[in-house]
Amino acid sequence: MSSLVYALVGKAGHGKSSTANSLSASEHFLADDSLESVTSSVSSFEYTTVTGQTLVCLDLPGAVDPKELAAKTPSGLDALACVIRKGRLTDEALASISQLEVLFGQHFWAHAVIVFTHCTCDLDRLKSDLTKLGEDHVLNKVIKRSNNRVAKIDNMTRNAEQLTADVDYIHQLLAQVSTDTRKKYEIVAFTRAREATLEAQIETAFRQNDADLQALKNRCLQGLVSHEDFEKKAQELKECHELLRQLRRDIELEQAQRSFEGWERVKQFACYTGIATVGIGVAAAAAPKLAPTALCCVAGYAFVKHAEASTAKARADHCRHDALRFREERLRVERSQQCKESGSDSSWTLLDA
Ligand SMILES: Nc1nc2c(ncn2[C@@H]2O[C@H](COP(=O)(O)OP(=O)(O)O)[C@@H](O)[C@H]2O)c(=O)[nH]1
Ligand SMILES: [Mg+2]
Known part of the structure; x- marks a missing residue:
């Protein structure tokens, strides 16, 4: 079975590298809360889950070079994980979410899984909070375009059982993208x-x-x-x-x-x-x-x-x-x-x- 290739995208500091480490159960990706972006080039890591699924995770810097991305993923990407830090979102953060479509093209959301980091509540609570925001809210619009593939994670939790459950669910949604779209996101x-x-x-x-x-x-x-x-x-x-x-x-x-x-x-x-x-x-x-x-x-x-x-x-x-x-x-x-x-x-x- 071929590996599932996915990339983590989103605003700097929202937890892409930490999520990449949680998903791959490794410390391969450099996570930091310094003001400067610590990820300057595309970093990739291949890992196998306990269920035997092989995945390739790519952590992208803010300014991605298309040639570098294309070189790392010659056959395209199976899915994209859009990482958003849960909390009160500033106008700038909301604009950066809409910007993703400008950057990655209009088909971006069809291949995306929305992952909320810093999330200490359960998924049902998160979903009910999102519903309260109303249909016209940017988040709900992109979630709808992503075929309601929403997940959450707290990368700093001490509850290993919870982390495993969250990681499993994200992996499940990433695999679901290929089933939903039946094609790759082409670079x-x-x-x-x-x-x-x-x-x-x-x-x-x-x-x-x-x-x-x-x-x-x-x-x-x-x-x-x-x-x-x-x-x-x-x-x-x-x-x-x-x-x-x-x-x-x-x-x-x-x-x-x-x-x-x-x-x-x-x-x-x-x-x-x-x-x-x-x-x-x-x-x-x-x-x-x-x-x-x-x-x-x-x-x-x-x-x-x-x-x-x-x-x-x-x-x-x-x-x-x-x-x-x-x-x-x-x-x-x-x-x-x-x-x-x-x-x-x-x-x-x-x-x-
Ligand atoms: N509490 C908490 N902190 C997190 C979480 N995810 C990331 N962080 C912290 O947020 C900061 C930025 O994370 P990083 O993964 O480097 O963000 P990136 O710039 O998007 O790659 C780091 O200090 C992380 O420890 C989370 O789910 N919960
Ligand atoms: Mg990073």
């Missing part, structure tokens, strides 16, 4: 959601950067900023602009790469299907019904051709992005060399670049 959904957030942030930063530069120019023209200070600040803004541009290119390149790989797979599939269809067509040719035979052949051929054309287009797209990035990089180097040789600065032309 590509996370990658896309992450990219969309990053793109929005880049656009805002671009606008801010341009506005800052314009304001700086105005201040310089009014004599409020010395030329020296202007040059220094303009150079900083220019570097920031360049960095944002590169980030955007990186995202575009990765998207083009994904599209290319996707079409490559479709082409392969189409080739096999096309060959099979032509084969059936040829076999059917022996029979008197020539019209459907010819139709089969044409359909198979058209399918292969369409996939070939799409792959070529995706490949061309990918090459174009790559070439564009390369050209920009070269231009940047050339321009900075020219500036060095002439002793001038091209910051005035920043917005036209």
Whole structure:
């Protein structure tokens, strides 16, 4: 039987690492209540429960790198445990719960188990407290979208029996996710959601950067900023602009790469299907019904051709992005060399670049 792979997500300090230790009955994960986040990279641990079930637990840092996550979970995640500290939730904590969907994509809740930590009461009491909050409360909305998979735990309890019961129930709900969804949470959904957030942030930063530069120019023209200070600040803004541009290119390149790989797979599939269809067509040719035979052949051929054309287009797209990035990089180097040789600065032309 293959292992069940799950990740713990949620706000820093809500008890992800402690819950990971409780679930895996280990001290593998570093838990701390310091103000700084102690989990800086994806940490994973494989363990087997007393019932013989093998699980892989991933403890995620606040800023997860999609590539690192994808490398640790090549076949996707079976479930996600959304860890929330029980207690009076601040607006910020509630916003961070809604943010999870922005970060992990809209399918996130369908794969989630909501785990309340610091919970000393029993599950029935927790559920009745939640009901009192009303249907429209953020917590109840996400619980509903998670197919009512709610669990609780007190990682600091001295009651070993209670801890075992809570851990067992969480394991049960994690396994239930696969039964409920019948598919994995694919990291590509996370990658896309992450990219969309990053793109929005880049656009805002671009606008801010341009506005800052314009304001700086105005201040310089009014004599409020010395030329020296202007040059220094303009150079900083220019570097920031360049960095944002590169980030955007990186995202575009990765998207083009994904599209290319996707079409490559479709082409392969189409080739096999096309060959099979032509084969059936040829076999059917022996029979008197020539019209459907010819139709089969044409359909198979058209399918292969369409996939070939799409792959070529995706490949061309990918090459174009790559070439564009390369050209920009070269231009940047050339321009900075020219500036060095002439002793001038091209910051005035920043917005036209
Ligand atoms: N009382 C109590 N403390 C907890 C519980 N879970 C975590 N903690 C404490 O909360 C702090 C933050 O926990 P940690 O697991 O590092 O949170 P993370 O940042 O989400 O990984 C630590 O001091 C833990 O000891 C719990 O269920 N009950
Ligand atoms: Mg942690």
